[in-house]
Amino acid sequence: MSVVPAGTLYRGKVGMWSWVLHRVSGVAIFFFLLVHVLDTALVRVSPEAYDIVIQSYKTPIIGLAELGLVGAILFHGLNGVRIILVDFWSKGTRYQNAMFWIVLVLAVGITAYFTPGHLERILEF
Amino acid sequence: MSEVKEIAEIPYFTVTLSIRRFDPEKSEEASWEEFKVEMHSTDRVLDALHKIKWEQDGSLTFRRSCAHGVCGSDAVRINGRNRLACKTLIKDLDINSTITVEPIKGLPVEKDLVVDMNPFYQAYKDINPFLVANDKPEKERLQSPEDRARFDDTTKCILCAACTTSCPVFWTDGQYFGPAAIVNAHRFIFDSRDDQADLRLDILNDREGVWRCRTTFNCTEACPRGIEVTKAIAEVKQAILRGKP
Numbered sequence: 165m166s167v168v169p170a171g172t173l174y175r176g177k178v179g180m181w182s183w184v185l186h187r188v189s190g191v192a193i194f195f196f197l198l199v200h201v202l203d204t205a206l207v208r209v210s211p212e213a214y215d216i217v218i219q220s221y222k223t224p225i226i227g228l229a230e231l232g233l234v235g236a237i238l239f240h241g242l243n244g245v246r247i248i249l250v251d252f253w254s255k256g257t258r259y260q261n262a263m264f265w266i267v268l269v270l271a272v273g274i275t276a277y278f279t280p281g282h283l284e285r286i287l288e289f
Numbered sequence: 290m291s292e293v294k295e296i297a298e299i300p301y302f303t304v305t306l307s308i309r310r311f312d313p314e315k316s317e318e319a320s321w322e323e324f325k326v327e328m329h330s331t332d333r334v335l336d337a338l339h340k341i342k343w344e345q346d347g348s349l350t351f352r353r354s355c356a357h358g359v360c361g362s363d364a365v366r367i368n369g370r371n372r373l374a375c376k377t378l379i380k381d382l383d384i385n386s387t388i389t390v391e392p393i394k395g396l397p398v399e400k401d402l403v404v405d406m407n408p409f410y411q412a413y414k415d416i417n418p419f420l421v422a423n424d425k426p427e428k429e430r431l432q433s434p435e436d437r438a439r440f441d442d443t444t445k446c447i448l449c450a451a452c453t454t455s456c457p458v459f460w461t462d463g464q465y466f467g468p469a470a471i472v473n474a475h476r477f478i479f480d481s482r483d484d485q486a487d488l489r490l491d492i493l494n495d496r497e498g499v500w501r502c503r504t505t506f507n508c509t510e511a512c513p514r515g516i517e518v519t520k521a522i523a524e525v526k527q528a529i530l531r532g533k534p
Contacts, residue, residue: 171309171319171391175369179506179519180457250504250523257520260506 227286361449452508
């Protein structure tokens with residue numbers, strides 16, 4: 165007899181994991197927006213302080229996080245379109261699986277398209 | 290004679306089942322217990338549960354009634370997914386590794402695989418799951434085949450709760466009506482003979498109604514009757530926005 169403390173994770177398919185990714189990317193984007201609104205509002209308080217804060221973002225780590233931001237926004241936005249189609253297009257529920265993979269390919273593809281140019285800018289820091 | 294024997298012989302194999310046990314009289318914690326059983330390729334998970342109960346441990350508790358996928362009593366979580374134990378052939382699972390059997394999620398566990406279904410039934414009752422017609426029936430209410438086809442899919446529900454307890458929203462928010470209640474509301478909302486669609490749409494146009502649905506498709510995937518549950522929910526959402534079925 166073996167004792168494991170918890171029950172197993174529900175083995176949902178693409179639909180469930182797309183929802184998890186949508187939620188995670190949404191929360192991540194929210195925190196970016198929060199910081200973004202605060203640092204932009206700083207320009208009204210003190211332009212010098214604003215310059216210092218923006219300058220402090222020019223590090224490789226923030227640079228890589230920006231790539232993640234592009235990926236998260238692309239996924240969240242495109243998957244949002246998928247969810248609208250699931251809700252309002254009569255055939256949406258039948259094609260949700262295929263639509264998810266299209267969303268993922270587009271999000272990864274477009275992020276990859278931006279990556280080389282962005283990495284060059286990071287290397288200039 | 291030997292030929293007859295060959296036909297009669299069904300391949301058998303030994304499988305290990307890991308069952309989530311819970312007995313509130315013994316411990317407040319649930320735990321896993323493993324059983325080894327010899328099964329035939331024609332056997333279902335329910336047969337394995339029977340074999341364990343009858344031959345190894347009589348205290349194993351689970352619900353079953355018809356045992357043929359109609360009564361909806363034996364919805365359990367097999368290898369992490371909601372299934373009817375009586376409709377899942379063991380040979381279709383990976384018999385080389387342990388098969389896990391757990392109670393369905395989101396409803397209070399009473400003992401072993403038995404859960405309290407009352408919250409589930411309450412949500413079902415709340416959507417008025419019966420035909421309400423305003424006119425007096427002088428003769429049978431006729432319906433065109435097209436009108437009947439409109440809600441055909443949602444008439445198949447057996448109230449097993451496999452869909453509702455596969456829903457991540459229901460796990461964390463027990464107030465959510467859940468897929469099964471919405472499916473059964475759909476069955477009457479889109480019935481041309483019914484006159485209470487407005488009320489049912491109003492009930493589901495609630496914080497805990499259809500708008501809780503996050504289209505994870507776990508319900509559609511879990512339904513043992515093959516009902517396109519997420520599609521039915523989407524149709525109810527659209528009906529609410531239109532203001533009529």
